[in-house]
Amino acid sequence: MAIAGVIALCAVLLVLAFLLPRLSRHPQRGAQRAFGAGSRAGGSAPGGLGRLLSKPFRNSSRAVGRSGRAGRRARGRLPF
Structure with missing residues (x-):
């Protein structure tokens, strides 16, 4: 259940970072x-x-950071 929540949060953050890069930093x-x-x-x-006990939280924090960074990086690579 918790894993699905982290995955959903990363997916939402990825889309948000792609569409609105500046506004995605606060939720991240x-x-x-x-x-x-x-x-x-x-x-x-x-x-x-x-x-x-701290490892799952560390890994989830890293996943959220990578997701936001990937969305902003993909947005920056658009040709237009």
Whole structure:
């Protein structure tokens, strides 16, 4: 369920970044901020458990960043 939510968020952000590159930065930052908070909360657990609990949030934050960056890059490569 959570994986589907991250995938849907990335797809929406990709389309938004392609259509409205400047306006896509705020939702991207908000999503990355939320995933960063989850990563920090999970990372506060001791030892290897902390790394294990924070990893999904880190990966989701990276996916959101890559999705927004890819949409803006594709928009920039348009010939017109």
